[in-house]
Amino acid sequence: MESRVETAGINxxxxxxxxxxEQWTLLGLAAxxxxxxxxxxxxxxxxxFYLSFIGSDGQFSLEHYQKMIQYKSYxxxxxxxxxxxxxxxxxxxxxxxxxxxxxxLLPQRWAGIFMLAVLLPFWTSLLVRTYAWxxxxxKKGMLNDFAIYIGLWETPVKxxxxxxxxxxxxxxxxLPFLVLPLYGSMRKIERDMMHxxxxxxxxxxxxxxxxxxxxxxxxxxxxxxxxxxxCLGFYVTPAVLGGGRVVMVATQITAIxxxxxxxxxxxxxxxxxxxxxxxxxxxxxxxxKFDAALxxxx
Amino acid sequence: xxxxQYFFRGALxxxxxSNQSAEASTALPIHIRDLTKRYGxxxxxxxxxxxxxxxxxxxxxxPSGSGKTTLLMAIAGFNRPDAGSICFGDxxxxxxxxxxxxxxxxxxxxxxxxxMSVAENVAFPxxxxxxxxxxxxxxxxxxxxxxxLSEFGERGIDQLSGGQRQRVALARAFVFGPRILLMDEPLxxxxxxxxxHMQIELKHLHEKLGVTTVYVTHDQREALTxxxxxxxxxxxxxxxxxxxxxxxxxxxxxxxxxxxxxxxxLPLSGDSAGRLMFADQVVTTELPADAVADHLLVVRPERLFxxxxxxxxxxxxxxxxxxxxxxxxxxxxxxxxVAVDDRHELSVRFSTDSASSQNELRPGDKVSLGLxxxxxxxxxxxx
Amino acid sequence: xxxxxxxxxxxxVTHRDxxxxxxxxxxxxLLLVIPTFIxxxxxxxxxxxxxxxxxxxxxxxxxxxxxxxxWMRATVTSFQIGVLTMLVATPLGTAAAYALFVxxxxxxxxxxxxxxxxxxxxxxxxAIGAFYAFGxxxxxxxxxxxxxxxxxxxxxxxxxxITASLRTYDLNQELVAxxxxxxxxxxxxxxxxxxxxxxxxxxxxxxxxxxFDEVIIAIFVSGGVNATxxxxxxxxxxxxxxxxxxxxxxIMVLVSSVLLLATQFIGNREK
Numbered sequence: 001m002e003s004r005v006e007t008a009g010i011n012x013x014x015x016x017x018x019x020x021x022e023q024w025t026l027l028g029l030a031a032x033x034x035x036x037x038x039x040x041x042x043x044x045x046x047x048x049f050y051l052s053f054i055g056s057d058g059q060f061s062l063e064h065y066q067k068m069i070q071y072k073s074y075x076x077x078x079x080x081x082x083x084x085x086x087x088x089x090x091x092x093x094x095x096x097x098x099x100x101x102x103x104x105l106l107p108q109r110w111a112g113i114f115m116l117a118v119l120l121p122f123w124t125s126l127l128v129r130t131y132a133w134x135x136x137x138x139k140k141g142m143l144n145d146f147a148i149y150i151g152l153w154e155t156p157v158k159x160x161x162x163x164x165x166x167x168x169x170x171x172x173x174x175l176p177f178l179v180l181p182l183y184g185s186m187r188k189i190e191r192d193m194m195h196x197x198x199x200x201x202x203x204x205x206x207x208x209x210x211x212x213x214x215x216x217x218x219x220x221x222x223x224x225x226x227x228x229x230x231c232l233g234f235y236v237t238p239a240v241l242g243g244g245r246v247v248m249v250a251t252q253i254t255a256i257x258x259x260x261x262x263x264x265x266x267x268x269x270x271x272x273x274x275x276x277x278x279x280x281x282x283x284x285x286x287x288x289k290f291d292a293a294l295x296x297x298x
Numbered sequence: 299x300x301x302x303q304y305f306f307r308g309a310l311x312x313x314x315x316s317n318q319s320a321e322a323s324t325a326l327p328i329h330i331r332d333l334t335k336r337y338g339x340x341x342x343x344x345x346x347x348x349x350x351x352x353x354x355x356x357x358x359x360x361p362s363g364s365g366k367t368t369l370l371m372a373i374a375g376f377n378r379p380d381a382g383s384i385c386f387g388d389x390x391x392x393x394x395x396x397x398x399x400x401x402x403x404x405x406x407x408x409x410x411x412x413x414m415s416v417a418e419n420v421a422f423p424x425x426x427x428x429x430x431x432x433x434x435x436x437x438x439x440x441x442x443x444x445x446x447l448s449e450f451g452e453r454g455i456d457q458l459s460g461g462q463r464q465r466v467a468l469a470r471a472f473v474f475g476p477r478i479l480l481m482d483e484p485l486x487x488x489x490x491x492x493x494x495h496m497q498i499e500l501k502h503l504h505e506k507l508g509v510t511t512v513y514v515t516h517d518q519r520e521a522l523t524x525x526x527x528x529x530x531x532x533x534x535x536x537x538x539x540x541x542x543x544x545x546x547x548x549x550x551x552x553x554x555x556x557x558x559x560x561x562x563x564l565p566l567s568g569d570s571a572g573r574l575m576f577a578d579q580v581v582t583t584e585l586p587a588d589a590v591a592d593h594l595l596v597v598r599p600e601r602l603f604x605x606x607x608x609x610x611x612x613x614x615x616x617x618x619x620x621x622x623x624x625x626x627x628x629x630x631x632x633x634x635x636v637a638v639d640d641r642h643e644l645s646v647r648f649s650t651d652s653a654s655s656q657n658e659l660r661p662g663d664k665v666s667l668g669l670x671x672x673x674x675x676x677x678x679x680x681x
Numbered sequence: 682x683x684x685x686x687x688x689x690x691x692x693x694v695t696h697r698d699x700x701x702x703x704x705x706x707x708x709x710x711l712l713l714v715i716p717t718f719i720x721x722x723x724x725x726x727x728x729x730x731x732x733x734x735x736x737x738x739x740x741x742x743x744x745x746x747x748x749x750x751x752w753m754r755a756t757v758t759s760f761q762i763g764v765l766t767m768l769v770a771t772p773l774g775t776a777a778a779y780a781l782f783v784x785x786x787x788x789x790x791x792x793x794x795x796x797x798x799x800x801x802x803x804x805x806x807x808a809i810g811a812f813y814a815f816g817x818x819x820x821x822x823x824x825x826x827x828x829x830x831x832x833x834x835x836x837x838x839x840x841x842x843i844t845a846s847l848r849t850y851d852l853n854q855e856l857v858a859x860x861x862x863x864x865x866x867x868x869x870x871x872x873x874x875x876x877x878x879x880x881x882x883x884x885x886x887x888x889x890x891x892x893f894d895e896v897i898i899a900i901f902v903s904g905g906v907n908a909t910x911x912x913x914x915x916x917x918x919x920x921x922x923x924x925x926x927x928x929x930x931x932i933m934v935l936v937s938s939v940l941l942l943a944t945q946f947i948g949n950r951e952k
Contacts, residue, residue: 009381010332011392018393019378029780033773033796033836040833041799044810051813095709102706105699116945117710121717123941125894127914128930132716134918135723135927140730142719172716204698233803236896240918250805250897257809270806277803376856396859397868403860409853413875422871423861470861480860 045274052267064268074252081248084166084238085231089178089224091171096178097220103179104186115183122176130240133169134160137241161243169241170231177230178223185219186212225284229277249273325353325510326387326477328373333382335368335534342368343379344534350512355504357513357521360531361557367482369531370514374480375399386478401478402471402509406486408463410455416442416466417451423474441473444503461492468500472507479504479511485520497523518558522546530554551677555596562644566593566676574676577639579616582674596675599633599647604659605666615668618644622663634659636667717934724927742928751913752929758903759893759910762824766831766892771885773832774839779869781840782847793844797837804897807834812901822904830898835888842887846880879947886940893936 055061068074099118103111121129136142137160144156159165189212197207235250242248247255249269256266328350335343342365350356358366371377373384375396384392391399411419417438424434442448445465450458458466464484471479485493485500501524504511515521521528522542530537530545530553537557538550549555552563566574566581574581574593581595602618610617620638627650634646646667659665696703724742726735746752777796781789799807811830812821820826850873858868874881899909910929917923 009334010383011390012381014393015378015381022378023784023786026780026784026786027792030777030792030796033777033840034792036773036829036833036836037796037799040811040814040830041802041807044814045802045806047814048806048810098702098705099709102702105702112945114706114710116941117714119941120938121713123890123937124717125896125911125930125933125937127894127896127911127918128720128933129716131914131918131926131930132719134922136716136719172713175713229801233805235805236915240915250803253805253809263813266809270803270809273803274806277801281801374856374860376859395864396856397862397864399860400862401860403857405853405857407851407853409851409857411854411858411872422858422863426862426867467857470857474861 045270048263048267048270051263052271054264056264064264067265068268068272077247077249077252080246081232084163084170084234084246084248085228087167088170088174088231089228091167092174092178092227093220093224095171096175096182096223099175100179100182100186100216100219103183104189111183118176118179121172126173126236129173130169130237133165133172133241137165137168160241162245163242165241165243166238166246169237170234173237174227174230177226178220181223181226182216182219185222186216189215222284225280229280232276233273325508327352328478328510328512329383329385330369330373331383331385333369333372333379333384335365335372335377335379341365341534343372343382346382346531346534346536348529348536348539350510351527353508353510354526355501355511355513355524357515357525357528358531359515359518359521359528359558360537362516364531365534366514366516366531368534370480370482370512373478373512374401374403399478400474400476401480402474402476404464404467404471404479404481404484406483408467408484408487410463410466410470412455414455415451416447416453416455416458419455419466420451420470420473422470427474437473441469444472444506445469460488461496464488464496468503472503472509477509479507479509481511481513483515484513486515486517493520500524522558530557532557548675549596549677552594552679555594555675555677560599560645560647562597562599562642564595564597564638564642564644565679566595568593579618581616582671582676592679593676594679596677597644597669598673598675599645600631601673602644602646602667602669604646604648605668610668614671616671616674618667618669620644620665620667622659622661622665624661625659632658636665638667720927720930720934723924724931726924726927729924742924745925746928749925752910752925754906755908755910755913756929758824758907762827762831762909763889763893765824765828766835767885767889769828770832770835770839770888771881774836774884774888775843775881777836778840778843778847779873782844783852793840796840799833800837804834808898808901811898815902821902822907824907827899827903827907827909828892830902831892831895832888834895834898835891838887838891839884842880842884843877846877850876883944883947886944890937890940894933 052064053060053062055063068078103114103118106114138144139156139158141159143159147153148156159168193211193215194207197211198204202210233250234248235254238246238248239251239254242251249272253266253269253273256262256269328348330346330348330350333343333346333348334341344365346365346369348369358369360366368377372379375391375394379392382392383390386399411422414422420438420441421434424437429437438451439448442451445468447462447465447469450462450466455463455466464487467484471481481500485496488496497520504524513521513524522545525542527539527541528545529539532553538545538554540548540550545554545558549558555561555563564576566576569575574595576595605617618636618638620636620643622634623637623643624633624635626633630650632648632650634648636644636646638644644667722734725738725740727737727739727741728735777792781793781796807830811826815821815823815826820829852873854872854876855865855868858872859865863871894911895909896911896915899912900915903909903912910933914926914929917926
């Protein structure tokens with residue numbers, strides 16, 4: 001190939017200017033949204049990031065981060081946060097998988113109707129649902145009455161204002177975040193494939209574990225990651241159903257602000273929370289189709 | 299007749315023009331110069347120069363990714379080239395936004411507006427031009443009559459068949475009297491029968507409207523059927539621009555010869571006497587200007603015939619002796635592969651009418667194939 | 682009960698073999714739905730205590746709610762903020778989604794990812810960040826401040842809904858409209874918008890609900906006369922159990938249910 005002589009073509013400059021103008025116009029359409037995110041997320045969070053490195057003497061310091069390592073109370077908060085998030089995720093998988101499987105087996109029209117059972121709680125205020133669990137789980141609540149009636153236990157058991165209540169409430173709130181992407185990935189598994197597996201002599205159980213389950217795994221992992229990440233920063237449900245006994249990171253941040261008004265310490269915790277979230281999502285993006293994980297949610 | 303022509307001329311042209319000049323003034327030539335569009339290191343259009351004559355039906359033909367749609371979209375204004383000039387008549391249009399170019403456009407997907415009725419779809423460009431209600435109704439009715447959909451004005455788009463949608467898209471594209479009509483593979487969504495029918499109809503419509511038409515397709519048969527001229531495009535460059543007849547009978551290069559119609563190519567060698575030879579056959583003595591380069595002989599399968607007992611005049615005919623490798627009956631034609639030496643096979647196509655039934659061949663048969671000298675096509679071998 | 686023997690799918694599994702799955706799914710769905718609806722009967726209880734089923738029925742908690750200027754004020758505020766958020770977030774998100782969708786520029790995807798970060802950043806962090814920043818510019822306890830914060834939460838949802846809808850829309854329609862003489866703006870409003878309007882409405886309803894149900898940011902940045910319903914409810918839940926909450930919850934469940942059914946209805950219309 002002969003080397004190309006790079007000379008300015010006819011109208012080249014005018015065309016370049018026009019292209020740039022068009023792209024700037026389009027960017028202008030997105031600009032209000034960008035500005036809003038900058039004003040409400042980037043600047044404030046950046047500010048908190050800065051505050052987390054300012055010590056009580058007003059100088060740069062790592063004291064807030066050092067405290068997290070030194071003090072046992074912090075370690076307990078991180079541990080509980082991790083524990084609650086992990087257990088909630090596990091409970092969601094155990095409950096959500098059969099539900100999503102059931103929905104995926106139904107004809108599209110019926111699935112749409114039963115899906116309302118998942119969507120309705122999803123659309124209802126989490127305060128309302130937390131309140132409902134508070135009532136259902138109390139000592140004289142419906143669940144205790146029912147358990148005693150069928151002889152599960154004899155005297156009322158404390159189900160709320162502790163870890164049990166927190167986990168029940170959290171799992172209920174998080175379940176749709178797992179079921180929706182899982183259902184999505186199951187719907188994509190073609191019936192033909194299961195049919196082929198059966199034709200090749202696989203028993204239904206064998207076909208399920210060898211064909212169906214691995215194919216549904218991507219939706220399950222995506223859903224689980226969303227649930228886990230959302231749990232990490234959860235505030236309302238543990239605060240109400242945990243009754244002060246389940247102190248997660250978000251609860252701790254609020255407590256520090258309310259009791260000590262220590263912005264540095266609160267910010268440092270917030271930064272740790274954000275970094276943990278980013279790391280998990282980064283890993284998710286590396287190993288999964290991130291779009292699917294995000295868009296499956298709605 | 300005059301009424302219809304008046305209507306197609308658009309609002310600006312006065313009724314006192316004579317018929318001839320009215321025809322002429324509805325169409326505009328398109329001058330494309332040095333048009334270049336790059337995507338990264340890849341040239342979608344590589345300094346394309348193309349003159350499209352006023353009122354002609356020009357087809358951009360090429361494989362997918364050749365740049366034909368990029369070129370059409372650049373004419374429409376939806377694809378901004380990196381450099382170059384596109385003039386409609388004497389007016390430079392390259393910086394003009396699409397809605398001020400006054401070109402009618404038909405897309406492969408038709409892109410009808412599903413929230414409007416057929417008549418509303420067709421009226422859309424007229425309303426944008428602030429045409430009065432009465433005239434608008436009249437012109438929509440005219441346009442729908444032209445595409446034989448007079449009774450369909452009130453229908454919704456979802457009540458139409460594929461062919462009917464195609465016609466609505468057409469009516470919408472010419473109702474406002476554009477001087478240029480662009481079509482991007484408009485027939486590719488239709489089944490074969492309807493497609494062939496629409497090809498003829500489109501051709502008639504073009505004759506009636508007299509508007510400069512640029513048509514994109516990857517279907518060479520469609521291009522040969524419909525076009526006044528064909529621009530064969532490959533890798534962002536024009537491979538040849540000419541009438542269907544010339545494109546088929548005198549392809550300018552191996553790409554065009556291969557892409558249009560069926561062909562077999564045999565390498566030719568020049569001898570000291572300035573003749574082009576295949577084996578010991580003199581193929582041609584009329585050497586092309588660039589005789590230094592190697593040449594190929596392009597053989598169209600249907601131009602070969604089986605030589606029986608008659609003696610051939612070597613002044614008029616070239617003969618190839620060979621062995622039949624394959625013979626396939628395909629309905630209206632039959633197809634054979636004949637090996638003429640160790641490395642080269644010729645494709646041959648025969649008619650299967652009763653007169654030609656003697657052409658029945660079997661693998662292994664020795665056969666002699668004739669080619670009239672006026673059917674000889676030689677092209678330079680650049681490969 | 683003949684259907685039990687029938688094959689449940691292409692394989693030889695019968696409905697009887699799957700019965701356990703149907704029972705498990707039914708129980709899970711009940712557990713999902715009951716806590717959503719249980720507040721309705723509870724709200725008609727006569728008792729101070731949260732008992733179920735109620736021994737005596739009454740509407741005293743509704744009287745309490747509608748008679749309380751604090752609750753009424755908060756309800757009006759929540760609706761105000763919800764509607765304003767909807768009015769700001771819907772055009773904001775729609776414009777951004779459209780621009781990024783048609784741009785085709787390399788950076789468009791990055792800008793899109795940036796704009797949906799509010800879905801990724803823990804809300805507690807957004808809440809204290811806004812609280813701190815708003816404190817500096819005097820936006821705490823104002824409607825403007827909360828609407829801004831809620832807009833940022835709602836805009837990504839709008840963008841996702843609108844982008845999904847644009848993916849199924851034939852953008853060539855807009856090109857055709859422009860070739861027929863419509864400017865880009867005109868083509869959008871005359872051709873594109875009418876066809877994605879149901880998605881726009883869905884996005885708007887989602888924005889309203891996002892704001893109306895939002896708790897954490899409201900706890901921090903709303904207050905005084907501009908405290909939201911959720912802020913008061915959270916305080917009431919944490920500090921003492923007030924059965925008035927059951928009445929309020931019932932109203933909130935009704936609002937959500939109506940909006941959800943509206944989007945389902947709209948969704949079917951769009952297809």
